[in-house]
Amino acid sequence: CYICFISIHHNRIMVRGPYIEPLFDLLQVCAVRARLSLTFALPHMEYFTLPYYYHFGLCLFLSILFHGVLRATAKQPRLRLPPGPWQLPIIGSLHHLLRGLPHRTMRDLSLRHGPLMMLRVCERVAIVVSSAEAAREIYRGNEAAFSERLTSPGIDELYRHGQGIVFAPYGDHWRLLRRILMMELLSARRVEAFRRIREEEAARLVSTIQATSSPSDGRLVNIDERLDEFMTDSAVRAIFGDRLPDRGAFLKIVKQGVGLSSLFDLRDLFPSSRLARLLPRSGKAERQRQETFRLMDNILKTREERRMGREGDDEQDMVDVLLRIQKQGNTRVSLSDGVIRALLTDVFAAALDTTTTILQWAMAELMINPRVMRRVQSEADYVLAGHATVQEASLKSMQYLKVVIKETLRLHPPASLFPRVCVQDCKIQGYDVPRGATMLTNTWAISRDPKYWNEPEKFMPERFECDGVADFRGLDFEFTPFGVGRRICPGIDFAYANIEIALASLIYHFDWELPPRVDPKEIDMTEVFGATVRRKAELFLRPIPRVPL
Template sequence: MSVILSAATFLPPFSPSWILAALLFISAFFFLRRPPKRKIRIPSPPTLPLIGNLHQLGPLAHRSMRTLSAKHGPVMLLYFGPIPTVVVSSPAAAEDVMKTNDHAFSSRPDTSLADRLFYGARDIALSKYGEYWRRVRRICVVHLLSPKRVHSFRFVRAEEASRLVSTVRCACAASSPVNVTELISAFTCDVLCRVLFGKKGEGGGRAELSLHTHVVEAVGGSFPMRDFSPWLAWLDWLSGLDAKVKKASSDFDAFVEKILKSEHESDRIIFSDDHDARRTDMVDVLLSLRNDSSDSLSRESIKAVILDMFTAGTDTTNTTIDWAMAELIRHPKTMAKAQEEIRQIVGWKEEVGEETVQGMPYLKAVIKETLRLHPPAPILFPRESMEDARVLGYHVPKGTRMVVNAWAIGRDPASWEEAEEFRPERFLNSKSFDFKGLDFEFIPFGSGRRGCPGIDFAIVTTGLALATLLYHFDWELPEGVKEEEMDMTESPGFSLKRKSNLILVSKPMNH
């Protein structure tokens, strides 16, 4: 008993502060010894050896991905062969990728198609993030696609819109149906030929360049097996893909070289911002910058940028106008409302001016609704993480590929009422969505550092062409074809085109 009492005299008093300090010490000890929190695995469907989830992607990959995401969530891990690829399909997940972690996901993965078609990925869209990409983008934003430069080419768009009207009038006089798909393709190709090369119509090599571009688009929408597993590269040879890629690359290179040598370098123009756009095209601008140490580009880089701008420029306008006209034909009341606005604002003028189009809110809503349902690139260009990041709480390691399903996001029922319906009024009665990628429910041109730099050019060209067609003509389906019977099937490929051509009957408006 005495021993116990003597020991007790050396124990500290059990005051509340002492007890609290002891508890804090014990808690800290066990916390520090606790193993790190386990990283939450991204949901993923079962895979097959060698091919991963490739067998689950049908010809329309954006639809297949949405179906898989409905089961596995808005952040989903797929394996393209052995390559891990995260697919995001919700506005919140897209915001994490293109805003919260924009820098982390600003690079592009290596692909054999980018190397072989775009001169070693020297273009804007596919080059890796770094000093070269920043320089190329700066050149495009400052010298080629600035608001001032876009406005300077208004005469090109106006003249080609006038030619568009003349072509349709000829069809009306002959009582012939109009192939709207081919008509718009010719219009956009002519506009881009003149803006890029300074050559009109057929003289600018429209047919030749259009053919090259279609081949590049078709090949670009394929899945080379060498990108998923090098030892499967022989399948690309066996399928004929290697031969198609080689021919597409050599044909386009020969075409551009001919233009550079015979029509630009032989008669160089020193470019300045005040130079008359009627005598200066974008190739002149690019060649003039070769002596600028800060903004100079190699010859191969110039050709890569030309191909990039032509394919992106024609695709955006072609597909948007074609889908818009198809949707308007299927919704006669909507078309009548759009035409009423256009004709009331334009009045009895012979031409529709670009400045006038800016004051047409319903037409803008039609274009936005078309882009929501039918974005030109349903799956945005893949990104690659340059560092570890988190998307909706999921850990994404460095080097992971990231894919944003813009088509699924535009049809997300959590963001849009009657998401599958064509209702332009939604853009009049709700918050003001823009095209710049600031609203992640609506990202047809992407967002962040890797967003499309040609938005202004694409939208002004689309608006002018669509307003011109709706102002001058009334449109209907050929006799015997009903709206509900229209073929709205999507065509496989990188861009979201309609599978069949849009054939309509036009009637000129009486002035």
């Protein structure tokens, strides 16, 4: 009877009817109770006790009844689901995904099963999109059905007292935060206002490397660590107006939150299971939430006091903007302190994780490809000749630097998979996509598809110098490193400005050498999958000053 229950549960997505779910829930309870009765009876040889007969008989009766309902509904047209790999009971396709990194494994599976492929991970149904044509049909013709983000019980705990924008349900709350980000916090005017901060932090990055390096001793610099520090200080000053006195604690708690938001547990894999919901929780999410709120409360209190003591209404940072909107109170949705905390945390975590990842991949690719490094340095010498530091106004003329960044985004999109939740039944490329399924757009696979890119595995920035090549603003579905549609990243301009000035500063002020006896082709480019796809090994280089500050 329990095996019958599992089999029905495994295939219940095929079934339609108003009485299926209530009947299934009742069958689940009885099957679990029958299993528990048998488990406790076996050690004592109590095979014929009344509770066992009662639970067994009731489970058998309901199984037969459920089978009759299935036969009655069998005449209904069955769903034409996308093809997929073979599945196991209970865990479904999970064993296929354990063979390597998810985005690579899904790409390999899609080569056999097609650009629209169905995977079943325990109770979750996922539709993997691996072609630009399928992505275009989804996000241009059916985007309203795929406007929800994938959430989990752990994420809900992190945002219990205030929902940020990343995991907010599609509705008035999300629209308000989106409008605030696009019109106020991350608009072109606001990004331009942060220009002085970026230039100062880029000069500080160069100064730090210059002070810790000496051509005579050959000391190596952890370039990944330096880029992390640059992006942290640049984002902190733009968001909070100044460097934080407890920056280390704040960074630690934000990175822990990013890690927790990308993890899944049994409650995610078996959402209908009462047993999974009864499992004890670790309490990490609750401690994370309390610590984040404590730090944010201190920051908001300090900023409010500073703003009250400042003459005029000029706004210097994002916190000031949010406090002004909160004070006006003319929005349809309340902008509470909890919402402000969650929104600021989302902005900071996204800016830090995404931008730093792209910078680290770019430096690694330049070291592997000396020809590209020489050409971009020649361009920097020509455009920035006579400049003591890199100024953003001059970067507009560095066209080859721009295509280097684009090629890095193509080969190493920071988020390789974009998950959405289907909120209504729809058809994509002739296949039925059921309500509740998770839609995974494999950006990494699409940006390396030979159908759209010549020599896709090769780092070749020159491909973007041709007219008509795809751009990353979300209109060309073969190249969407920042997402697409309504949920596209609102901080593209903010991230790109920081990437450009940091990379230009490192290239203009230094020559870079690998450690002794290390060949460029031996650089470890192994990926680590998480909230973003980072390099597993850190990059150590020897800087040689070429244009000192």
